[in-house]
Amino acid sequence: MIQVHSVSKKYNKHFAVNDLSLTVNKGSIYGLLGSNGAGKTSLLKMIAGINRQDKGTIKIDNITAYENVAIKERVVFIPDLLYFFPQATVAQMASQYKEYYPSWSQERFEQLTPAFNIELNRKVHRLSKGMKRQVAFWLVLSAMPDVLILDEPIDGLDPVMRQKIKNLLFQDVAEREMTVLISSHNLREIEDLCDHVGIMHQGKIIIEKEIDDLKSDTHKVQLALSDPTHEEHLLNKLNILHHEKRGSVLLLIVRGNEEQIKKAIHSTSVILFDLLPLTLEEIFIYEMEDVGYEIEKILL
């Protein structure tokens, strides 16, 4: 479990992280989204115990993370810029990991060999960008961490390898209750992988949701009423996030239970009615609009 409470970090009088609180439950995969410079990497480095916050507390399983060797052995961070020892082969890097992480599983490392299919005697610095990332996942998953922190993890991986790595992460979360925190710019990637998602902007979490709740609670509705004078009455009965009119067709983004929405709409006479699913990206656009942000400016 990761507990971040009221954490701030300043660089040259500028807040990279500003009074931020966040909890990632054990066995959960939390996706952290946000614009360039939002403070994601700064936050991840503090959670990984690499940098120290100016204010607030960060705990892993109720223990303070910074400069705590026992915690560092259980928490693994894959940064966006990977580092391997110069000239080291895959096998030599595996030996280093084995020495550092008491939870290292040689059996897992060997089991994963066919999944990654990179020769053990290859020098890591000579591998392609995507292959280096594969090696990073191979090593980290063999270290069997309790907490895995990933900064832009999927960058450079081909679609087959992305899927393999996602499946391996799911396996560790399901079997060992590994806790995962992922920073990404890609909402679709996060949608596939995470059960919770938060958006960071200017050092703060501005919106945070459980993905299943978001999806089952937000709907796109298209409808046309046989008597347009009933429109206002119907709209007042619904919890509307967004509302547009194209000719006689109303396009609504509505929060709430699907059956109750249908019941409210069918209590008025309609000549057209469709209830459509929304992507996570669409839900966030409307949710962010609702709290006064333009998501395109924040995420892209």
Ligand SMILES: Nc1ncnc2c1ncn2[C@@H]1O[C@H](COP(=O)(O)OP(=O)(O)OP(=O)(O)O)[C@@H](O)[C@H]1O
């Ligand atoms: N070591 C540092 N020294 C000075 N300023 C820093 C340092 N690290 C981060 N910052 C500043 O803190 C702010 C947040 O940076 P951070 O790297 O945490 O953002 P990010 O959300 O990870 O961005 P990106 O999506 O571009 O990777 C930025 O304004 C950055 O310039």
